[in-house]
Amino acid sequence: MYIIFLMIGVSITVAGLFLGAFLWAVRSGQYDDDYTPAVRMLFDNDTAPKAKPGSREKAS
Amino acid sequence: MEAALQTNVQNCYHCGDACVEELVFAHDKAFCCTGCKAVYELLEENNLCTYYNLEENPGITGKKQASESRFAYLDDTGVETQLISFRNEHICKLTFYIPQMHCSSCIWLLENLFKLNPGISESTVNFLRKEVSLTFLNQQTSLREVVALLARIGYEPEITLADTDGRKTTRTSHTLIYKLGIAGFCFGNVMLLAFPDYLAVTEGLQRSFGSFFGYLSLLLSIPVFVYSARGFFTSAMEGIRQRMVNIDLPIATGLLALFTVSIYQVVTGTGPGYFDSFTGLVFFMLIGKYFQQRTYDTLSFDRDYTSYFPVSVTVLKGSGEEEATAVRNLKVGDRIRIRNQELIPADAILLQGAALIDYSFVSGESEPVEKVAGEVIYAGGRQVGESLELEVVKEVSQGYLTQLWNDSVFSKEEQQRVSTYANAAGKWFIIVTLLVAAGALAYWVPRDMNMAMKAFTSVLIIACPCALSLATPFVHGHTLRVFGKNKFYLKNTAVVETLAKIDTVVFDKTGTLTEPSAAELHYTGKPLTAAQEQSLKSILRHSTHPLSQRIFQSLRGEPTAVQHFREVAGKGLAGEANGYMVRAGSASYIGIKEEAAKDALETAVYVSVDGVVLGYYTFYNVYRQGLEHILTDLRDKKLAVLSGDNAHEQERLRGLLGQEAELNFNQSPVQKLEYIQHLKEQRHQVMMVGDGLNDAGALRQSDAGIALTNSVTNFSPSCDAILDATAFNKLSKFLSFSKTTMLIILATFAVSLVYNVFGLTLAVQGLFSPIVSAILMPISSLSVIVFATLSVKIAARRAGL
Numbered sequence: 001m002y003i004i005f006l007m008i009g010v011s012i013t014v015a016g017l018f019l020g021a022f023l024w025a026v027r028s029g030q031y032d033d034d035y036t037p038a039v040r041m042l043f044d045n046d047t048a049p050k051a052k053p054g055s056r057e058k059a060s
Numbered sequence: 061m062e063a064a065l066q067t068n069v070q071n072c073y074h075c076g077d078a079c080v081e082e083l084v085f086a087h088d089k090a091f092c093c094t095g096c097k098a099v100y101e102l103l104e105e106n107n108l109c110t111y112y113n114l115e116e117n118p119g120i121t122g123k124k125q126a127s128e129s130r131f132a133y134l135d136d137t138g139v140e141t142q143l144i145s146f147r148n149e150h151i152c153k154l155t156f157y158i159p160q161m162h163c164s165s166c167i168w169l170l171e172n173l174f175k176l177n178p179g180i181s182e183s184t185v186n187f188l189r190k191e192v193s194l195t196f197l198n199q200q201t202s203l204r205e206v207v208a209l210l211a212r213i214g215y216e217p218e219i220t221l222a223d224t225d226g227r228k229t230t231r232t233s234h235t236l237i238y239k240l241g242i243a244g245f246c247f248g249n250v251m252l253l254a255f256p257d258y259l260a261v262t263e264g265l266q267r268s269f270g271s272f273f274g275y276l277s278l279l280l281s282i283p284v285f286v287y288s289a290r291g292f293f294t295s296a297m298e299g300i301r302q303r304m305v306n307i308d309l310p311i312a313t314g315l316l317a318l319f320t321v322s323i324y325q326v327v328t329g330t331g332p333g334y335f336d337s338f339t340g341l342v343f344f345m346l347i348g349k350y351f352q353q354r355t356y357d358t359l360s361f362d363r364d365y366t367s368y369f370p371v372s373v374t375v376l377k378g379s380g381e382e383e384a385t386a387v388r389n390l391k392v393g394d395r396i397r398i399r400n401q402e403l404i405p406a407d408a409i410l411l412q413g414a415a416l417i418d419y420s421f422v423s424g425e426s427e428p429v430e431k432v433a434g435e436v437i438y439a440g441g442r443q444v445g446e447s448l449e450l451e452v453v454k455e456v457s458q459g460y461l462t463q464l465w466n467d468s469v470f471s472k473e474e475q476q477r478v479s480t481y482a483n484a485a486g487k488w489f490i491i492v493t494l495l496v497a498a499g500a501l502a503y504w505v506p507r508d509m510n511m512a513m514k515a516f517t518s519v520l521i522i523a524c525p526c527a528l529s530l531a532t533p534f535v536h537g538h539t540l541r542v543f544g545k546n547k548f549y550l551k552n553t554a555v556v557e558t559l560a561k562i563d564t565v566v567f568d569k570t571g572t573l574t575e576p577s578a579a580e581l582h583y584t585g586k587p588l589t590a591a592q593e594q595s596l597k598s599i600l601r602h603s604t605h606p607l608s609q610r611i612f613q614s615l616r617g618e619p620t621a622v623q624h625f626r627e628v629a630g631k632g633l634a635g636e637a638n639g640y641m642v643r644a645g646s647a648s649y650i651g652i653k654e655e656a657a658k659d660a661l662e663t664a665v666y667v668s669v670d671g672v673v674l675g676y677y678t679f680y681n682v683y684r685q686g687l688e689h690i691l692t693d694l695r696d697k698k699l700a701v702l703s704g705d706n707a708h709e710q711e712r713l714r715g716l717l718g719q720e721a722e723l724n725f726n727q728s729p730v731q732k733l734e735y736i737q738h739l740k741e742q743r744h745q746v747m748m749v750g751d752g753l754n755d756a757g758a759l760r761q762s763d764a765g766i767a768l769t770n771s772v773t774n775f776s777p778s779c780d781a782i783l784d785a786t787a788f789n790k791l792s793k794f795l796s797f798s799k800t801t802m803l804i805i806l807a808t809f810a811v812s813l814v815y816n817v818f819g820l821t822l823a824v825q826g827l828f829s830p831i832v833s834a835i836l837m838p839i840s841s842l843s844v845i846v847f848a849t850l851s852v853k854i855a856a857r858r859a860g861l
Binding site: 004012018026043 | 110114164167168171184185186187188189234237238241242245248249252253268269272276280
């Protein structure tokens with residue numbers, strides 16, 4: 001029955017990872033705009049997609 | 061498609077407007093103006109025609125093209141640094157507000173800007189906020205070029221003085237979401253650990269692991285206590301410090317009792333504790349807060365004059381050359397040029413040009429005002445007609461209009477409203493709770509010390525008015541959404557409660573009660589023959605004066621050629637057409653003595669043909685649709701009108717509003733503010749409905765300031781709620797609905813009270829256990845949420861909202 005210690009430890013760790021992922025997603029602004037990405041994904045890509053120049057770092 | 065294009069009225073391929081004034085044919089497509097055609101050609105050249113495939117006629121009309129030199133101020137490093145949010149030696153990042161954005165084509169084009177200007181490396185649209193975030197390369201392009209490009213394709217970003225004030229709009233804080241996430245995580249896990257308590261079959265499990273589960277739950281509850289629930293404790297403490305009892309005080313007491321009793325039980329091994337109830341309560345109440353917090357992203361409720369004023373103005377240098385300068389840097393003595401439809405940014409003396417200033421937004425005067433050289437023109441007016449030369453006499457921050465913002469009303473921070481229903485109920489709650497707890501203690505102490513402690517703590521726990529505290533946010537939150545659906549946008553949920561208490565409604569006249577763009581024409585005198593009418597129309601066509609334009613539109617017939625056309629600015633015009641010598645203008649221009657002119661307050665345009673005065677046109681305001689109907693609905697309230705305009709509409713307003721209504725004319729912005737102040741001193745609950753900058757003080761001073769606007773993305777003064785003009789006829793419905801919601805809150809209180817009475821009965825008997833708590837707590841919270849949601853929905857449907 002002592003396996004239960006391990007099981008609960010694992011379950012809380014996994015749940016904790018999801019919590020962490022959630023907090024990270026909120027922090028990185030993924031919930032800021034819930035409309036535009038849904039439209040954006042429907043745009044067709046050009047036949048020869050040009051690599052977007054420039055960097056992608058975040059302005060803090 | 062091609063065939064369809066050939067039939068009568070054609071729509072512009074770019075913007076979809078009907079091609080009335082001109083019709084440009086290019087590339088087998090019809091355009092309403094060369095501006096639209098130019099945008100199309102630019103996009104076609106760059107292989108961006110997908111723009112037209114995503115939505116039909118997505119473009120923004122190119123008719124109002126202005127010279128790109130007006131962006132010169134963007135080269136100014138001071139302005140630039142205030143607009144740019146991040147910069148290093150290679151890249152710049154900034155965000156523009158683009159209210160014109162309206163469809164998926166817009167998103168597509170704005171995200172493909174890099175094809176039009178390779179210097180732009182990335183552009184990301186936030187459609188709901190109507191913003192585009194840009195990254196561009198310093199070396200390849202400049203801020204000015206980027207803005208000019210956006211303007212060229214029809215998406216000119218709105219850059220106002222407020223943007224250069226360094227007061228960046230703060231992003232919505234995520235704290236509540238973090239709190240909610242952590243509370244949810246802990247609640248879920250603690251509930252899992254508490255499960256063995258609930259079921260008899262797992263009793264063995266509970267015996268061997270009980271204390272492990274208990275300590276683990278304690279560990280998981282600490283972040284909830286310390287972080288997620290902190291808001292309730294600080295709010296309760298603040299209430300005590302201000303010697304007021306708010307709803308958070310009984311909540312904080314309950315939470316504290318729950319937490320300490322649970323720790324005690326776990327540490328002493330006397331029981332599993334109430335950690336599941338504790339975390340669950342916090343989680344549910346945070347949901348309530350989150351629900352209440354919803355705001356409208358695209359709307360801004362705290363704008364002041366700086367969001368209305370432009371950033372730059374054309375300054376004339378000594379040598380006569382023009383230079384775009386930031387308005388902030390305007391100095392007394394600078395000479396500025398104001399073109400048609402431009403705003404006057406600072407109080408200035410007119411040096412040259414025929415000024416015809418439209419003050420309707422600023423002072424509420426419905427007709428443009430004529431000014432002659434040497435007169436002072438106050439900031440905020442919009443020039444209609446030819447370009448002017450002015451000399452600045454006061455700096456922007458010292459102007460007549462901006463003085464309004466120095467009133468103490470604007471510097472006051474909004475205080476926490478304590479008179480809400482929930483807070484009033486909270487006071488009674490804590491009194492009853494303490495009485496019952498003391499009673500239980502008195503009863504049990506002589507009999508059983510253990511039971512006494514148990515009964516005492518469980519009374520405190522069960523009395524935690526969590527269901528009560530959920531009622532208000534959910535009812536108000538739903539009301540906010542119902543209003544939002546009907547184009548009435550509240551700043552926050554507290555406004556609902558304020559609206560329910562309103563007993564006085566004050567209206568602004570121009571632009572609020574009246575339709576700003578329309579005026580009714582009335583002709584008095586000898587009727588004009590069709591030929592005379594036609595010649596009058598032909599002559600009026602050549603005048604840009606707004607009154608001429610209005611008469612022009614009301615006349616029949618096709619304009620013909622005009623000879624000997626003459627216009628005396630601000631007075632009238634004359635010309636020969638159809639063989640008639642027609643003169644139109646003010647009484648003095650036509651040659652009628654002032655006393656013969658009917659009413660000095662009324663604007664009248666006289667018409668004479670071949671030297672004989674035939675009659676005159678008078679202009680009446682057009683009142684908004686449904687006005688009569690809402691005014692009848694509001695008869696039980698005190699009504700008043702504050703108008704910056706003169707009293708020529710007094711009779712009609714009196715008829716509309718009734719004998720009791722107070723009508724005030726020629727009111728300055730400060731007088732309006734003082735009038736509201738006066739009403740409030742008489743203990744009235746005042747709602748002000750206004751639209752312009754001149755109402756800003758009154759809107760701010762009133763209990764509920766409602767800004768009426770024809771387009772919600774346009775500028776609206778600082779207010780508590782924004783009402784779309786199309787929903788104006790529902791105003792009385794909104795007021796009565798907010799009253800209904802207060803009844804719903806009371807009903808919800810009653811529902812939650814039933815649970816509390818039931819729980820208290822168990823508690824005083826010492827029968828309240830973790831399992832009872834685990835059942836009662838979620839059921840009461842959920843039923844309150846469901847009850848609140850359903851009753852608001854039903855009430856809204858009944859009210860026709």
